[in-house]
Amino acid sequence: MRAQAIYTVLKRAEELRSELISLTSNLIKFRTVSPPSNTLECAEFISSYLEKSGLEAKIYSKEEEKANVYVRVTGEPGRKIIWLGHLDVVPEGRREEWAYDPYGGAVVGDRIYGRGASDMKGSCAAAIIAAKILSEMGAESKATVDFWFTCDEEAGSTNGTKWLLKAGLLHGDACLVGDFLSRDPIKSPYIDVGCRGYLRLRLKVTGRVAHASMSFYGDNAIDKLIAAIRVVKDAEDYSLKVPEGIKEAVESSIEYFLSQGGLSEKQKNAIRRAHYYPTVSLTMINGGVKINVVPDYAEASFDIRILPGSSPEDLLKHIKGMIDESGISGVNVDVIDSESGYCESWNSEFAMSLRRAIRVVTGVEPRPKIILATSDAAPVKKVLEIPCLAFGAGIEGLAHAPNEYVTIDGLLVATKVYSILPLIYR
Numbered sequence: 001m002r003a004q005a006i007y008t009v010l011k012r013a014e015e016l017r018s019e020l021i022s023l024t025s026n027l028i029k030f031r032t033v034s035p036p037s038n039t040l041e042c043a044e045f046i047s048s049y050l051e052k053s054g055l056e057a058k059i060y061s062k063e064e065e066k067a068n069v070y071v072r073v074t075g076e077p078g079r080k081i082i083w084l085g086h087l088d089v090v091p092e093g094r095r096e097e098w099a100y101d102p103y104g105g106a107v108v109g110d111r112i113y114g115r116g117a118s119d120m121k122g123s124c125a126a127a128i129i130a131a132k133i134l135s136e137m138g139a140e141s142k143a144t145v146d147f148w149f150t151c152d153e154e155a156g157s158t159n160g161t162k163w164l165l166k167a168g169l170l171h172g173d174a175c176l177v178g179d180f181l182s183r184d185p186i187k188s189p190y191i192d193v194g195c196r197g198y199l200r201l202r203l204k205v206t207g208r209v210a211h212a213s214m215s216f217y218g219d220n221a222i223d224k225l226i227a228a229i230r231v232v233k234d235a236e237d238y239s240l241k242v243p244e245g246i247k248e249a250v251e252s253s254i255e256y257f258l259s260q261g262g263l264s265e266k267q268k269n270a271i272r273r274a275h276y277y278p279t280v281s282l283t284m285i286n287g288g289v290k291i292n293v294v295p296d297y298a299e300a301s302f303d304i305r306i307l308p309g310s311s312p313e314d315l316l317k318h319i320k321g322m323i324d325e326s327g328i329s330g331v332n333v334d335v336i337d338s339e340s341g342y343c344e345s346w347n348s349e350f351a352m353s354l355r356r357a358i359r360v361v362t363g364v365e366p367r368p369k370i371i372l373a374t375s376d377a378a379p380v381k382k383v384l385e386i387p388c389l390a391f392g393a394g395i396e397g398l399a400h401a402p403n404e405y406v407t408i409d410g411l412l413v414a415t416k417v418y419s420i421l422p423l424i425y426r
Contacts, residue, residue, distance in 0.1 A: 002141070002423060002424075005137065005141050005142075005423050006360065006420050006423055006424075008137075009133055009134075009137070009416070009419045009420050009423065010360075010361070010416055010419075010420065012133050012136070012419075013129070013130075013133060013412060013415045013416045013419055014412070016129050016132070016133070016415075017408070017412060019129065020125060020126065020129050020408075020411055020412065020415060021107060021112065021408055021411075023049070023125040023128060023129065024105070024112050024117070024121060024122050024125040024406065024411060025105030025106075025107055025112055025114075026045070026105060027042065027045075027046075027087075027105075027116075027121040027124060027125055028103060028104070028105035028112070028113075028114035028115065028116055028117055028121050029103055029104070029105050029114075030042035030045065030087075030103075031103055032087050032088045032089055032116070032151075033088070033089055033090070033091050033092075033115075034088040034089065034090065034151075034152050034153075034154035034155040035152075035155050036065070036066075037065075037066050037088040037151045037152035037154070037155055037159065037160075038065040038066065039065070039066060039067045039068075039087045039088055039151040039152075040059075040061070040064065040065045040066070040067040042067075042087050043059050043067035043068070043069045043087065043149065043151075044059070044067075046069045046087075046124075046128060046149055047059055047069055049128065050069075050071050050128065050131065050132075053131075053132040053135060054135055055071050055073070055131060055132070055135050056071070056072075057069055057070065057071040058070045058071070060164065060167075060169060061159070062158075062159045062163045063159055066151040066152055066159040066160070067151060068148060068149065068150045068151055068159075068160055068164060069087075069147075069148070069149040070146065070147070070148055070149075070169070071131055071146075071147045072144065072145070072146050072147075073131050073134045073135050073142075073144065073145045073147070073422075074139050074144050075134075075139050075140075075141075075142040075143045075144040075145070075422060075426065076139055076140045076141070076142065076143070076144075076426065078143065078144075078426060079143045079144070079173045079174070079425065079426055080143060080144040080145070080146060080171075080172040080173050081143055081144070081145045081146070081172060081173070081174050081175070081176060081421065081422055081425065082145075082146050082148065082170060082171075082172035082174070082175040082176070082380070082386075083127050083130075083145055083146070083147045083148065083175075083176050083178065083418065084148050084150070084161065084170075084175055084176070084177050084178065084179075084376055084377075084380065085120055085123055085124045085127055085148070085149055085150070085177070085178035085179060085392075086120060086124075086149070086150045086151070086152075086153035086154070086157075086160060086161075086179060086376065087121070087124060087149050087150065087151060088150075088151050088152050088153055088154050088155070088160075089115045089116035089119065089121070089154065090115070090119075090154050090400050091115075092115045092402075093402060094402070097402035097403070098402050098403055099113070099403050100113040100114070100403070101114070102114055102115040102402075102404075103115060105117075110407050110408045110409060111405040111406070111407055111408070112405060112406055112407075112408065112411075113403065113404065113405045114404065114405075115404055116404070117398070117404050117405050117406040118181065118393070118394035118395045118398045118399050118404055118405065118406050119179070119181070119394055119398075119399035119400065119404070120178055120179050120180075120392060120394055120399075122392070122393045122394065122406035122410070122411050122414070123178035123179070123180065123392035123393050123394060123411075123414055124149055124178065125411065126178070126392070126393055126411050126412075126414035126415040126418055127147055127149075127178055127414075127415075127418050128147075128149075129415045129419075130415050130418035130419040131145070131147050133415075133419045134419060134422060141423060142422040142423050142426055143422040143423075143425055143426035144422075145422050146170075146172055148161075148164065148170065150164065150376070153179065153375075153376055157376055157379065160376070161376040161379055161380065162379050165379055165380065165383045165384070170380065170383075170384065171384065172384070172386060173386060174350040174386055174387045174388075174389075174425065175377065175380050175381075175384070175386055175387070175388040175389070176354065176389055176390070176391065176418070176421065177192070177375055177376060177377045177380075177388060177389070177390040177392075178390070178391075178392040178414070178418075179375045179376060179377075179390060179392065179394070180192055180390040180391050180392035180393075180394050181371075181392075181394040181395060181396040181397075181398075181399055182369075182394070182395070182396055183259075183260070183395065183396050183397075185362075185391070185392070185393060185410050185413050185414065186362055186364075186409055186410060186413050187362075187364065188364070188367075189358050189362050189364055189366040189367075189391075189413075190256060190366055190367050190368070190369045191351070191354060191355065191358070191366050191367070191368055191369070191389055191390070191391050192368075192369060192370070192371050192375075192377075192389065192390035192391070193249050193343055193344045193345075193346060193351065193368040193369070193370060193389060194246070194249065194308045194341060194342045194343030194344055194370045194371075194377075195308070195341050195342065195370060195371045195372075195373065195374045195375055195377060195378055196305045196306055196307060196308065196341045196370065196371070196372055196373070196374065197305070197306050197307075197308065197310065197312055197338070197339050197340040197341035197374075197378075198303065198304060198305050198306070198312070198337070198338065198339055198341075198374060199278075199304040199306065199312040199315055199316060199335070199338045200301070200302065200303055200304070200335070200336040200337045200338065201232070201301065201302045201304065201316075201319070201333055201334065201335060201336065202299055202300070202301045202302075202333075202334045202336055203225060203228050203229070203232065203299060203300045203301075203302075203331060203332070203333060203334075204297075204299045204331070204332045204334060205221045205222075205224045205225040205228060205287075205297070205298050205299065205328075205330055205331050205332075206221060206296060206297055206330040206332075207219035207220055207221035207224060207294070207295065207296045207297070207298075207330060208294075208296055209293060209294055209295070209296040210293075210294040211292065211293070211294070212291070212292040212293060212294055213292070215294050217294075218294035218296070219294075219296070219329075219330070220294050220295060221287060221295045221296055221297050221298040221330070222287045222288060222295050222298045224298070224328050224329070224330060224331065225285075225287060225298040225299070225300055227326070227328050228300075228323060228326070228328050228331045229282060229285075229300055231319075231322050231323055231326045231328070232280060232282075232302055232319055232322075232323075233280050233282070234322060235278055235280050235304065235315065235318065235319050235322070236273070236277055236278055236279065236280045237277065238277065238278055238315060238318055239276065239277060240276055240277060240278065240306060240307045240309075240310045241309065241310065242276065242307060242309065243308070243309035243343075245343070245345065246307075246308055246309060246343040246370070248346060248368065249343055249346060249368040249369065249370050250275050250276075250307070250370065252367050252368050252369055253275060253368075253369040253370045254271060254272055254275050255367075256367070256369045257271045258271055258272075274305070274372060275307060275370075276307070278304050278305065278306050278315060279304065279305045279372075280302055280304050281302065281303045281304070281305075282300060282301075282302055283301050283302065283303050284300065284301040285298075285299070285300045285301075286298065286299050286300075287299065301336070305372060305373075306341065307341065307370075308340075308341035308342050308343040308370065309341070309343065310340075310341070311340070312338040312339070312340060313338075316333075316335065316338070319333060320333050339374065339378055339379075339382075340378075340382070341370075341374070341378065342377075342378060342381045342382075342388070343370060344387050344388065344389060346368050348387055349425070350387040350389065350425060351368075351387070351389060353421060353424045353425035354366075354389055354391060354417075354421060354425070356424055357417045357420050357421045357424055358391065358417055360420060361413055361416040361417050361420070362413060366391075371390075375390065377389075377390060391414070391417060392414050393406050393407070393410040393411045393413065393414040394406065395407070395410065
């Protein structure tokens with residue numbers, strides 16, 4: 001019975017191929033740039049599309065223009081899957097670097113071009129088609145799925161996923177996130193089983209102002225900041241403890257990143273270290289008021305990423321200790337934000353179900369990987385404490401880049417996986 005249902009779903013996805021292409025192209029045409037993440041017009045389009053398919057969609061907003069779309073496809077009593085994706089995109093950058101209009105949704109061969117094609121309107125389109133397919137089936141043959149299409153993931157999710165969690169609107173037994181990137185979801189499929197945590201810091205350094213010609217009367221805050229930056233960068237030698245349960249995912253992730261061609265030895269070593277040590281990125285620096293004035297204030301900001309299972313608090317304590325030991329005066333370490341990472345068991349029931357769905361669709365056994373950045377899965381995991389995995393049509397290296405595209409075959413794979421997972425995990 002289940003095998004027949006899966007066959008029916010896969011056949012239906014093929015029949016909707018042209019609709020999937022058109023829908024992806026149309027979603028790209030909405031300029032849902034974050035900031036400001038005004039997704040209302042796009043949300044209304046999705047809501048109308050779903051309602052024409054016989055589904056009842058709702059729009060939830062903390063701020064009117066920052067809209068989140070919700071639709072439930074009801075299944076048999078029991079388990080409920082959350083499918084989670086975002087509608088906002090990053091700015092397109094310089095237009096002259098694009099071969100096609102970044103908001104044109106151009107279909108060229110097997111590719112659909114435009115800002116957000118891979119990150120992640122393509123996967124959103126796949127989920128919308130999956131919702132349509134699942135709604136055509138009887139409730140008794142599948143799990144219930146709550147589909148959420150959110151705003152402002154690219155700007156911190158304060159009006160999207162984090163607000164929905166705080167409002168108690170997101171709930172389920174497992175979460176599948178469509179915000180996913182890989183090199184080839186068809187021939188070499190992966191599943192994101194977790195993400196790194198982060199610690200974002202700002203160094204604030206004070207000194208004493210003086211005329212630049214008589215700097216001995218002053219205390220140069222920029223000089224002190226440069227010395228303090230070197231101290232913080234030394235945190236890259238802080239060895240992280242790798243929990244026993246995630247070692248397979250860590251090694252698989254390293255293998256995945258190392259498989260990319262053209263890497264220098266320096267890059268290969270950096271990839272290996274990124275999975276066992278913090279990555280400390282100096283991202284902003286500011287100081288000085290005039291060329292002939294010794295500055296009395298300077299600051300620098302850092303984005304630091306750490307392995308799941310590692311404590312941002314422990315790393316912060318280590319960094320503050322190094323600053324104290326350095327003897328540099330007038331340095332304050334402020335925490336801008338922090339979040340622990342997470343990693344799911346590769347052999348959990350939900351993971352096994354998703355692995356089977358991908359294997360049925362592609363004929364290939366997927367591998368696990370941990371994303372080096374973060375996603376909306378992290379706050380969902382933290383608040384709901386449910387299994388969170390990610391899979392979709394996005395192509396690594398294209399997100400946030402000029403000439404971003406998604407492949408039609410990749411979209412079809414994502415649609416099929418999203419459609420048959422509720423038949424397996426129920």
